[in-house]
Amino acid sequence: MPVTLADIRAAARRIRSGIPVTPCPESIPLSDLTGAQVFCKLDNFQRTGSFKERGARNALLRLPAAQRSRGVIAASAGNHALGLAYHGQLLGIPVTVVMPDYAPLIKVATCEKLGARVLVEGVDFAAARAAADVLVEREGLAYVHGFDDPDIIAGQGTMALEILRQVPDADAIVAPIGGAGLIAGLAIAAKALKPDIQVIGVESKATASFSAALKNDGPITIPRRATLADGLAVLRVGANAFELARPLLDQVVAVSEEWIALAILRYLELEKTIVEGAAAAPLGALLAGQLPELQGKRVVLAVCGGNIDPTTLSRVIERGLVADGRLGRLTVTISDRPGGLEALSRVIAKAGASVRDIAHDRAFSGPDVSEVRAVCTVETRDAAHLKDLRRALKKAGFPVAK
Template identity: 75%
Template structure:
C-alpha cells in the first residue's frame, strides 16, 4: 500500500508553490441560505486548467528522475488529470501523452491538445483506456502517472487540505467529491493529522458509486459503467492505495442522484455565478438532497473540484435542473383544431402566470376526433406548486391533460 504522510503533503506544497494557484475559499451567503449550513467554497475550478488535478500532476512530474522526464509520461484520464499533466508537462519540459476514453468531454480533449499533449481516444471506459496506456508504456518506455493512485499525486492533492485549514481555521466539515479517491485521501491525511475533529465527508453519484462498492466489499471492486453527467466521478474502480489511505479517515460517504447534481450545477451558476462540472457540484447536491442533515448550522467547506463542463452538456444540464426545480414543465393538452382553440389555451396559460416556451401540434396521434388536436406544450413556471396550479386551471377551462411530464 502506498504511504502518504503529512510531511509528504507539506513537501508537495513547497514543491508546487511556484506553479499552482492558492485558490480562494470564500463564504457563500446564498448557498448557506438554501442549505442551512454556513457554506464556504474551495474554488479549485479557478486553477489554470480548471481543476484540482494540477496539484498532483505538478508534484508527480517534479518527482521524476531526469531520465524519466526526458522520455516523457503517459496517463489514462477522462480529462482533468490529462489537462493538469499537459499544462505542467509543457511548463516543465516533460513530453505528455494522454489516453482518453470515448466519453471524455470535447472541451477537455481540445484543451489538452492545445496545451501540447499527444491525445489518443481509446476505449469505452477508463479501464480500456488504461490498457492502451500500459501498452504504450511498454512500447515507448514512458512513465505511467496514475491519476489517483500514485503517492505523488495524492500528496499533491492533499495540499488543498492545508489551504482550507488556513483559509477557514474554524471549519467543522469538508465535503468532497469521490471519483478515484485520490483527492479525498490527500485532503483527509492532511486535515485529520492537524485537526482530527474536522469531519471529512465523501460524495458519489449513485451512477458511479465505486467507493461505496469498495466499502461494502472491504476492498476495491469494479462496478458497471453507467451514464453520468459527472464524468469526473466516472471511475469504475477506486484506487487500491487511495482507498486504503482514505477509508479509516472518512467520517461518512453518501450518494446523490444525478438530478440533484444537475440542480446543484444550476444553483451554483444562478446564485454564486460559478460554472462547475458535475463532480464539483456533488458536495452541494448532497446538502440540497438532505442526506447530510447533521451539517445544519455548521461551518462547511465544499470542495469545488473543477469547472471543465462541456458547453453542449451544460445547456442540457441547465434544462434538466430547471425541470427538477419545477421551473420547466411539459404537458399534452387536447384542444379544438378550429380557429381560437390554440389562442384560448395560451390565454389560460398566460393567466396562470406561466410562459410558453414551445408548442407543437400532434394531429396524427390525437385520436378519432378530426376536429381535435394534441398540443404538446413546454412551459416555464415558478416551481412545482405553480405547475399544479397551472394544471388545475387548464382542467377547469376544459382542456383535458393527456400526458403530463
C-alpha cells in the same frame, strides 16, 4: 504506500511556484439555501480548471532527470490529462494522455492545445489504461496514475492545507469521490491538523465505486453507467487511495443525476461560477437533504473543477430547470377549430406561466378529428407554480394528460 501530513506539506512547498492558492469564500446564497454556513473552495479557478494540477505538478517534479526527458503517460477522462499536459509543458516534460471515448470534447481539444499527445482509446478507463500500458513498455514512458499514485494523493492533499488556513474553524469538508485520490489527500491532511473535522465523500449514484468497495471490503469493478459527473466515472476505486481514505472518512453518500444537474444550475445562478458534474456533487448532496447533520455547521465544499463541455452545459441547465419545476411539458387536448389554441394560451398566461414551445399532435389525438393534442413546453417559477398551472388548466376544461 502510506501518505502522511509531512508528504503533503512537502508537496505544498514543491508545487508552490506553479500552483496558485485558490479562494475559499463564504457563499451567502448557498448558505441560505442549504441551512449550513457554506464556503466554496474554488479549485475550478486553477489554470486548467481543476484540482488535478496539484498532484500532476507534484508527481512531475518527483521524476528522476532521465525519466523527465523520456516523458510520462496517463489514462484520464480529462482533468488529470489537462494538469499533466499544462505542467509538463511548463517543466519541459513530454506528456502523452490516453482518453476513453466518453471524455468531453473540450478536454480533448485543450490537452492538444497544451502540447500533449492525445490518444482516444477504449470505452472506459480500464480500456484506456490498457492502451497506455502498451506505450509504457514500447516507449519507456512513466505511467502517472491519476488518483492512486502517492505523489498524486499528496499533491491533492495540499487543498486541505489551504482550506484550514482559510476557514480554520470549519466543521466539515465535503468533497466528491471518483477514484478517491482527492478525498484521500484531503482526509489525511485535514484529520492530522484537526482531528474533529468531518470529511465527507459524495459519489454519483451512477458510478459509486467507493461505496461498492466498502461493501466488498476492497476495490471492485462496477458496471459503466452514464453520468453528468464524468470526472467521477471511475469503475474501480484506487486500491491505495481506498485504503488511505477508508479509516478517515466520516461518511460517504451517493447523489442522483437530478441533484447534480440542479447543483450545477445553482452554482451558475447563485455563485456565477461554472462547475462540472463532479464538482457539483457535494452541493447536490446538501440540496437533496442527504447531510442533515451539517445544518448550522461551517461546511467547505470542494469545488474541484469547471471543465464542462458547453453543449453539455446547455442540456444540463435545462435538466436543472426541469428538476427545479421551472420548465415543464404538458399535453393538453384542445379544439382544433379556430380559437382553440387562443383559449389555451389565455389560461396559461392568466396563471403567470410562459409558453416556450408548442406542437400539435393530430395523428395520435384520437377518433375525434375536431380535437388535437397540444404538447406545450412551459416556463414556471417553481414546482408549486407548475402544479397551480395544471389545476388551472383542468378547471378551465383542459385536462392535462399524465
